[in-house]
Every structure is written in structure tokens, then in C-alpha cells.
Amino acid sequence: MKFFSSQCHFDYNWEHVSASTWKKYPNEMSTHVVAVDVLRREINPTTGVLTTERLITCKQSIPSWLLALVGGRDVSYVREVSEVDPFKKTLTLRSVNLTMNHLLSVQETVTYQPDKINPEKTVFDQHARIEAYATFQRLCNKIEEWSVERFKQNAQLGRIGFEAVLKRLADTVPDKLFQGEKASL
Template sequence: MVKYFCSSTDIRSAWDHVVSAFWQRYPNPFSTHVLTEDVVYREVTADHRLLSRRLLMKTNRLPRWAERFFPSGMARSVYIIEDSIVDPVNRSLTTYTCNLNHTTLMSVEERCVFQDSAEQPGTTLLKREAWISSGIYGFSKPIQEFGLARFKSNQVKAMKGLEYAVSNLQGTSASQKSEALMKRGRAALAGSSAVRQIVLC
């Protein structure tokens, strides 16, 4: 038996901004449990798709009842593999993630699709799916229930983290535009001043 989760969210930002923010979402104040992220593989295909594989390490705080299933010397950190495909032609970003260790206790597989919305310009549709399973005989059902509850909580934090990254990206973009405008203004003033000086002379 596997627990299944599915949700759809409208992100009120253009697809380009969301994809750019996706790569810059760590660190953020909503995902302090993410300790490291490393690019393992990256390739641009002949049809211009960007394929990436990243390895993330996260802390894994367990409830007390789950401690009995862990040997005392076992690491509490979880390693996550994240495969992603950016398709600029169809304007979609698809990600697949799963945990590499502690899979007997709980395995969480997730698929996310960030798609440019044709119906709502400037909006990105996110469809998220997850499959949660456990190999602990006799306890798999409560473990899956716990995993589903934690996943729901974490995906709320993940959305806040992504929105934080989008906001930072837009803020940076706005400040860069403002700085460029100020530079142009200063240049224009300097030019007009020079003209006045020439006329006065």
C-alpha cells in the first residue's frame, strides 16, 4: 500500500521568474533543514532541454516512536536525489526527487511540473504529486500516515521558500533597473551640464 498526494497551485509569477528562482531557492528561512546542495550532472540536449541532477542533504528529525527503527549509529541526515528537465520550448520544468537512504523506514518519491499558464498570462501552474511507502512490516500504515502529514507540512514550507526566492529575484531585478535608470539620468544631467558650459563659454 502506498500513500498518494496530489495538489495544484497557481504561482502568481511568470514562468521564467519561477524557473530562475527554482535554482536560487536555497538557502531560505523556510528551508533551514536543507544543509547542502550539489550539482552532480548537467547537460543541454540537442533539442535545447536542460537536464540536471542534484544531490541534497537534509536533516531528518524523527518522532520518538520512530527511534526504535533506527540503529543507534545510523545517520539522521537524509540524502535526496533531484532530477530535473527544463523545456524552454514547451515552457515547463519537471522535477523528480526521492530519498536515497532510510528507504526501508520510508520512501518518498515526488514529481513536480511547473508549467507556463496559457489561460492566465504571467502565472505558473505547479502540479505536485508524491508517493509515500514503508517497508516496516506491521507499522507501514502509521509510518505512511506520518510521512504524508510531514510531506504536506514540508510542501507548504517549500512553497514559501520558492516565493521568497521569486521575491528576492524580482527585488534584485527592480533594483538593477532602478540603478540603470539612475545612471542614465546622471549621464543625461552631465551631458546637459556640459552643453550649458559650452554655450556659456
């Protein structure tokens, strides 16, 4: 079992960042994400928390040795469940791979929340647990190491792509929409 974690700050307030996550894909840096479908969306009437379940379709180049080993395809599916709490100002996304999960489990949790020192910035925390299942531990280690490296590469590209989305939306959407104000359009 291997772990991956990263943290960064976005130079935009939480309202802007959390609203922009719905426009994150497609972007030019995350070309492996080919579709995002909303399966369910509901608001808890008691807490005000918005829960959304999405199916994310990815297509990546996978080493031929790995494809041959598992008889897989280069298309995979990920289930993501997000919770937006507008009162606590947190956005939490939890995702798990659905494809080949009997051979490799990838569980990721991402949170966005205002920076405690500068609330005009948003803190991004990302944690992933990656575990391969095979008869030989050496093979598990190789699959996990490759998966962590791929995860790291995709996370870096995803951050760059999301920065572009944040900037594009900042340039085109009125600021008052990201300030928690009700705006009439």
C-alpha cells in the first residue's frame, strides 16, 4: 500500500474555487478525463449540504505490461461523491476507481477550504491511498509505484489546468457571484 498527499493554495476565495470545480473538466491539462456525468445531486434540507455523485470517465496510456497482465482496457471509470457545506465553507470530494478495483484500489480525498490566515486564498488538500492486489508482493509494489507516479503526474497537471479554469472564470464571471451575494443576472 502506498500513499500520496499534497497541499497547495489557490489565489482565489473559497466561493470562487468551489463554484469553479464544476467547470474543471474538460481542460487542456487533464486530457485523460474524457467525460463527467452527474448521477445524483441533492441538498440536505437540515444542514444545507449539497451532495453530488458523478461518474468520471478517463482514458490514459497504460503500460503494455500492465494491460497484458490484467487484460484491461485504457478506459476507466471513477465514482466521485462531493459535499459542499456553504456554512462551514468546505468542499470535500471523495473518489474511488470502479475499473479493475479488484486489482488496484485508488481512494482519494480532496478538500478545499478558506486559508485561515488569508481568507481570500483557498487551501487545497489531497490525499490518496493506493493498493494493488496480486499474488506476488513484488508485483504489487511495482504496480503501486507506477500508480503513485502516474497519480502525482496527473495531480500536477490537474492543478495547472484548474488554475487556468479559475483564471478564465475570474475574467468572465462577475465578482459578486463569488462573494456569496445573491446577484440578479
